[in-house]
Amino acid sequence: MKVRILGAGPAGLYLAALMKRDDPSHDIEIFERNPRNATWGFGVVFSDRALEFLKADDQSLYEYLTPHLETWPEITVVHNDTRIPVAGNGFSSIGRLELLTLLYEYVERLGIKIHFEAEITSLDQLGQADLLVGANGAFSWVREENQDKFGTTVDWRPNHFIWYGTTKAFNSLTLTFRETEVGVFCAHHYRYQEDRSTFLVEVDDETWRRVGFDQMSPEDTIKYCEDVFAKDLAGHSIIANNSHWRQFPVIWNERWSFDNVVLLGDALRTAHFSIGSGTRLAMEDSVALFKALKNHKNDIKAALQYFQELRVPPMKKIWDAANVSIHWYEEMNKLVRELTPVEFAYSYMTRTGRVSHADIKQRDPQLAKAYEQLHPEAFQQ
Numbered sequence: 001m002k003v004r005i006l007g008a009g010p011a012g013l014y015l016a017a018l019m020k021r022d023d024p025s026h027d028i029e030i031f032e033r034n035p036r037n038a039t040w041g042f043g044v045v046f047s048d049r050a051l052e053f054l055k056a057d058d059q060s061l062y063e064y065l066t067p068h069l070e071t072w073p074e075i076t077v078v079h080n081d082t083r084i085p086v087a088g089n090g091f092s093s094i095g096r097l098e099l100l101t102l103l104y105e106y107v108e109r110l111g112i113k114i115h116f117e118a119e120i121t122s123l124d125q126l127g128q129a130d131l132l133v134g135a136n137g138a139f140s141w142v143r144e145e146n147q148d149k150f151g152t153t154v155d156w157r158p159n160h161f162i163w164y165g166t167t168k169a170f171n172s173l174t175l176t177f178r179e180t181e182v183g184v185f186c187a188h189h190y191r192y193q194e195d196r197s198t199f200l201v202e203v204d205d206e207t208w209r210r211v212g213f214d215q216m217s218p219e220d221t222i223k224y225c226e227d228v229f230a231k232d233l234a235g236h237s238i239i240a241n242n243s244h245w246r247q248f249p250v251i252w253n254e255r256w257s258f259d260n261v262v263l264l265g266d267a268l269r270t271a272h273f274s275i276g277s278g279t280r281l282a283m284e285d286s287v288a289l290f291k292a293l294k295n296h297k298n299d300i301k302a303a304l305q306y307f308q309e310l311r312v313p314p315m316k317k318i319w320d321a322a323n324v325s326i327h328w329y330e331e332m333n334k335l336v337r338e339l340t341p342v343e344f345a346y347s348y349m350t351r352t353g354r355v356s357h358a359d360i361k362q363r364d365p366q367l368a369k370a371y372e373q374l375h376p377e378a379f380q381q
């Protein structure tokens, strides 16, 4: 089969690898606008669960990637000066550049050509192919130019976030919430290599405007965030890498393909970074598309139809959870002000509705007990 893939992110790379490994006669090429060694951002995280899919579906890639991951067994929630470690929530992380480099090498060893520094602006540039894959990320023009065919909806959320790094190595995935005179600041931070952590700062729209971030220089913005999180950074500085304030678009498509064109990964749907599943979802899309194509070898239309049928139910569960998580962060000013540190950590852990009190009891009996003591009425037999 002749396949042309737009975008060498996790979705496009993994689809190419799965197909070529299964059938070396496939003719697959990937087109990527960035040079090989350039990427935005710092590290990405996978929850324990997010890695399970890889372990189950692809032992060899799992073994190839895991030596490069930083892992830790707990999450820490910081409510102003109170730290609440929450056990039983394993996470792993890896630098985005490192993950992509490993995947580039993996697919190239299979004989797939990646064209770097190849900005593609029309499907015609990809030439004739049996399948054209739009794996070009959240701002995919393939999707935007064909939004009627895909039935696209985009819901821009009001919070603002900026993806920084720092030289401080944090020992667990930490969510730090600091109340200031102008509002609450949240940092999502975690180590992804020995001497580097991701440090993503998020604020609600009112706080962002009160500070005047829209008028502030990049240097002053870093300084401001360093001051807010001075206790957490402990003298380390914040590092920028193409860092700028963004708002999160919640993207969905009613139809995932037309003719021989299909969307994959973030182009297909975005899932808020607070649930640490964007990369996992992108790679799971690739597994589903690969399976669908294998099942319907000579019928692209049927394969693309089957891809959507197969993938919607498991993916929608996580996507729904991600969207509930977004709303929780939009309420953080109120939650930090009104809840005690224990209540706050508990609220964080149960925010998507996918973690029950029984789950908390099992994962972290101490947190469950502390919460029960604060709310005895809710737990009376």
Ligand SMILES: Cc1cc2nc3c(=O)[nH]c(=O)nc-3n(C[C@H](O)[C@H](O)[C@H](O)COP(=O)(O)OP(=O)(O)OC[C@H]3O[C@@H](n4cnc5c(N)ncnc54)[C@H](O)[C@@H]3O)c2cc1C
Binding pocket: 006, 007, 008, 009, 010, 011, 012, 031, 032, 033, 034, 043, 044, 045, 046, 118, 119, 120, 121, 135, 136, 137, 138, 140, 163, 200, 264, 265, 266, 267, 273, 276, 277, 278, 279, 280, 282
């Ligand atoms: C702030 C932030 C934090 C995140 N944190 C996490 C996290 O902790 N854990 C996690 O799992 N996920 C996280 N994600 C999400 C994760 O990065 C994405 O979900 C994942 O990378 C999606 O993979 P993808 O292959 O679909 O798209 P992408 O990784 O976006 O790849 C798309 C590729 O297409 C290329 N491209 C785009 N347009 C063109 C063009 N015209 N021509 C050629 N090439 C093109 C791009 O250069 C890019 O390389 C985060 C995202 C953001 C924004």
